[in-house]
Amino acid sequence: MPFDIAIVGAGIAGASLAAAIGDRARVLLLEAEDQPGYHATGRSAAFWSETYGGPDIQPLTTASGPALRAGGFLEPLGSLGIGQASDSAAIEAFLEKFDGSGVELSRVDPRDHVPGLRDAWCDAVWEPSCTYIDVAGLHGDCLSRARRTGAVLSTGATLRAARRENGQWLLDTASGVARASVLVNAAGAWADPVAAMAGARPLGIAPFRRTMVQLRTDPPVPDGVPHVAEINGRFYFKPEAGGKLWLSPHDEIPTVPCDAAPEEIDVALAIDRLEGAVDWRIEAVERKWAGLRSFAPDRRPVYGFAAEVPGFFWFAGQGGFGIQTAPAAAALAASLLLNDPAMMPEGIDPDRYAATRFS
Template sequence: MTRFDVVIVGGGIAGASLGAELAAQASVLILEKEEVAGYHATGRSVAFWEETYGGPQVQPLTTASGPMLLSPDPDFSERSFVSPRRTLHVGRVGDEGARDRLLASYVGKVALERVDPQVVVPGLRPEWMLGVLEPEVKDIDVGALHQAWLRLFRRRGGEMRLIAALRSAQRQSNGWRLEASGGPIACGVIVNAAGAWADDVARVCGVAPLGIKPLLRTVLQLRVPAMPSMDLPLVMDLGGGFYFKPEGEGRIWLTPHDEVPSPPCDAAPDELAVAQAIARFQEAVNWPIEAVERKWAGLRSFALDRAPVYGYDPDMPGFFWFAGQGGFGIQTSPAAALLGRALLMKEAAPEIIASLDFAAYSPTRFR
């Protein structure tokens, strides 16, 4: 039987980043049930680094991750993972409250400024008269970031097994005995980084689930030749009805910001959401749509309070939660991985995350 210090269930951005941090100090195995790591949420993300995205509970993780994404350690990557974008939060009459809450929630934490949205985005329809610019927002190269985590993981001695679903897990006096594709495995700690499958993995391990719910989000790629510039900001509705961002010359990625409850699955786009997205886009701008070139969907998994869950389960020794990261797991991955390592190894936190409120992410808040 093969033995590891830590077995991580899930090879997406959560498992890859935490695995890379742990592998320098421990023997680590990642179990990934798909043929390719990151097939589900990680591989389908419309990723950007935006400090207000996810709310005030997530913002400290995002802010701490920013410098590591912009100027990574040379051992991690020789180039930056981000490029300039900006976000324009827009609203109509009736959205004043949402605008004011946004501005008030991040005073002294995030750069935000009131602007005339018509000046920032040519072609925005005149009823969209409320604007807040978030100038420091960046696009993230998700594929490059995920692969960099996996390379670092392997370079530090980590092992990954693909097409290796966790079938069973029994707690023993000295750790865990697991059954997965390829035979039995022994380990000291199981890390649940299974995304939409997090509660299912907990059940397999005899751990009470936390109520982490997968929510489906639909995304479209539109060809819009009349789009004024590929350097336009990400445009986000203050009312939560849509966001879109340029994706090359004359193309945008668009979502109706939907969150449809779903079982864990290989998500497919919802056709009603596709129609809603197009209708909301046409209500926002006067750019004609030439074609819907692609459409896809991903699952975002949230705990009940929509904050991520990092830490040991209080009722099951050796079971570590690293889940519930919603749609912000990529933009927070550097800081979250450092936090996860500190909590799992029971060591002092690095200075860059020392000011975080670790208790805000603990699974004990649900027990």
């Protein structure tokens, strides 16, 4: 029996979209790995910030907040964008970018929020709405809701070929052959190769490696420390349970689509930058990992039908923001797929993210 919609990728993008479509279409989720969320979703830094990603992403993040709070997926954290005296202009520019957005921001002395912060770090932007996000809980909830409304999840189902014939897609996967009226490309780092396989024009969606490290420090990370990001994007860190610290050098290293792994030089760079910000002693590197973030050339996500290939829908290029924007992005895409304007999130302009902007 053919499906109405086949979604390539069962990470947070594909899973949230399947959940948003619900029982209004027969949905097939094709996942190349044995477990959904193995790549970008399962390696997230796990925070929700309305300013993360800039003004183009903020409307989607803000619109996703109510659903994430209602689901119990957010926990208080707060965020500081820290700078030195020479960074005053960068902090002013950051505040100006979000002026009128409705995001609550204020200028503070970061040393009042982070014990052990070195004296040179004397200026900051405070974003109280920033939270932890339960990524595994959210992803699992999306998959569960999709299954309850009839979606079929096929794992180990790498897409090997896609051909359009008689108004339907014939999809050859590692787990068998399937048919669907619409093919949704939610393949993350593999989005451009999937498009090429289906005869659609690749958009230049490129993957980048992001490094994360879990540290044990002396003293342990103090209670109440927020998420902290250097205002120019050189590092960020946040506390985790048990006095641990998650740290990233905020790197974006071009790569091919792959099972990303951290490199020692990036781990060392992250630690060096942390030691320049705080006087905590690094006792141990307990874990290190890397994930992929995929961006279109203009760094905006791509949502919508391709102009040149009937029945091919883009849901990709979500950078590092696919989790924090998942409810709104999925509602936007479901609205377009089902031709139901009532599903479109309020205050979101879909043309801002349309695939046809690259035509």
